[in-house]
Amino acid sequence: MTSAAPARETEKPAVRPILLSEHPDRPTHRVYVKGQVVTTLRFKKAVDPDKTKMIGWEGRLEPLAVVRNKVLLEPIHDLDSDEAIPLAVTLVDGTEVAFLLRPTGHETWSWTDQQVNVFEDPKSFPAMHGALMRALEENDSLTEENARYRKEENSEDHALAALLTSGALAQTPFKLARYEDGQDDGIDIRATLYKGKGKAAVVFRVRNLSSKQPWSMKSARILTVASGRERAVAARSSLATIAPGESGVIAIVADRSAFMEDGKPTSVFLELYRHDGLRQVLVQLDPDLVAQ
Numbered sequence: 001m002t003s004a005a006p007a008r009e010t011e012k013p014a015v016r017p018i019l020l021s022e023h024p025d026r027p028t029h030r031v032y033v034k035g036q037v038v039t040t041l042r043f044k045k046a047v048d049p050d051k052t053k054m055i056g057w058e059g060r061l062e063p064l065a066v067v068r069n070k071v072l073l074e075p076i077h078d079l080d081s082d083e084a085i086p087l088a089v090t091l092v093d094g095t096e097v098a099f100l101l102r103p104t105g106h107e108t109w110s111w112t113d114q115q116v117n118v119f120e121d122p123k124s125f126p127a128m129h130g131a132l133m134r135a136l137e138e139n140d141s142l143t144e145e146n147a148r149y150r151k152e153e154n155s156e157d158h159a160l161a162a163l164l165t166s167g168a169l170a171q172t173p174f175k176l177a178r179y180e181d182g183q184d185d186g187i188d189i190r191a192t193l194y195k196g197k198g199k200a201a202v203v204f205r206v207r208n209l210s211s212k213q214p215w216s217m218k219s220a221r222i223l224t225v226a227s228g229r230e231r232a233v234a235a236r237s238s239l240a241t242i243a244p245g246e247s248g249v250i251a252i253v254a255d256r257s258a259f260m261e262d263g264k265p266t267s268v269f270l271e272l273y274r275h276d277g278l279r280q281v282l283v284q285l286d287p288d289l290v291a292q
Contacts, residue, residue, distance in 0.1 A: 015115040020097065028100045031087070033061075034112040034276060035077040041099070043069045043091060043118050051090035054101070060085060061101075078276075079103035080212050095120065104276055112276070157199070157234035157253040164194075164203050164251035165236045174201050177289055184280055186210045191283055200259070200289035202270060204250040204281070208242045216241040216275045217250055222258050225267045225284065231258035233270070241275075256290040 018029050033039050049066035057064075060079065064087075065072040071089055079085070085101040097118065104112045163171050174194035181190050186209050194201040208215040220235040232255065239248040252270060259265055265287035272281035 014111045014113055015117065016111075016113065017117045017119060020118065020120050028098050030102050031073070031099050031116055032104050032111060032113045033073060033075050033079065033101050034104045035075045035079075037074070037112055037114070039073045039113050040115045041071040041073070041089065041118060042115060043071075043089070043097075044120065045069060045095070046092045047071055048090045048092050051088075053088055055086040055088075057085050073101065075101075078213070081214065082212075155234060157232075157255060158236065160199070160201065161234045161236035161251040161253045164201055164253070165238045165249050167249075169194075172201070173197060173199065180283065182281070183209075185278075186213065187215060187280065189281060191281075193283075193285070193289065195289040195291070198256040198290055200254050200285055202252045202283060202285070204252075204272070205247060206242060206250060207247040208244055210244050212244055214241045214243050218273045218275050218277060220250075220252055220270065220272050222254055222268045222270050222285075224261050225269055226261060229261065231268060233258065254285070254290075259285070259287040259290050 020029075031039060031041070046069050047066045052064065052066055052071060054061065054064060060076060060083070062074045062076060071087075073087075079102070081103060083103060087099040087101055089097045089099065091097070160172050160174075163169075164174070172194075173196045175196065177193040177195045179190065179192055183189065188207040188209055190205045192203045192205075194203070206215070216239075217235070217237055220233055222231040222233045223229065224231065234253040235250065237248060237250045239246075242248040250272070254268070254270075258268060267284055267286045270281075270283045270285055271279050274280045
């Protein structure tokens with residue numbers, strides 16, 4: 001088992017609008033940032049670089065840069081879950097806008113802001129269009145997620161993964177094949193590979209070695225070794241988020257069809273991606289695991 005930290009799950013750029021409000025109950029706008037990822041704040045008017053500043057950023061972020069109507073931010077490393085960096089942006093007309101830089105969350109719906117479009121007039125066409133596009137994207141995401149959940153409810157592979165996650169190996173058709181151990185970037189992980197008639201499974205026991213940061217799995221996928229074609233896979237986790245110092249179990253089940261390419265048996269790579277999209281685990285699975 002190997003880790004491949006440089007690899008990341010492909011995602012669309014995270015662009016969202018912020019509509020400014022003068023209402024006193026409106027909280028300070030959050031901007032979600034990640035280490036070594038540039039976040040751009042884009043305004044309709046030019047930004048005054050002399051009056052735009054962060055507080056307590058030293059050692060956490062690179063010095064901010066102002067390019068006409070844009071503010072560029074780049075954390076040196078991930079912020080801790082309890083860190084928040086105040087940012088005050090002043091436009092050339094004297095308008096002051098406050099932000100709070102926060103780390104990317106660990107929930108499945110969390111994101112890293114790559115570009116934030118800031119609108120002073122929420123009734124302007126660009127502001128309304130941006131808000132509408134954001135709402136449509138969120139609706140599409142929820143629709144896709146609900147469809148996936150409905151499909152998983154009736155999936156035999158997801159049911160087997162749930163049994164493995166709960167430790168009910170005896171209720172599954174799997175037999176032990178081998179163990180693999182590894183440690184990478186804040187986690188200690190042990191993989192147990194199982195073989196079965198027409199199906200294969202891997203159970204990961206993950207211990208979060210960090211003293212501050214929670215850990216969670218964002219996704220799992222299987223790719224054929226020869227061509228990189230993605231195959232269907234069922235995944236279940238005992239915990240949505242693994243707290244610092246705690247452990248959790250992740251079970252993966254794949255059907256024999258995942259090991260077939262052009263009518264012939266083939267090996268596949270099983271990849272696990274953590275909450276921020278970084279690939280943390282890479283395991284090669286061979287077709288003998290699903291031998292009849």
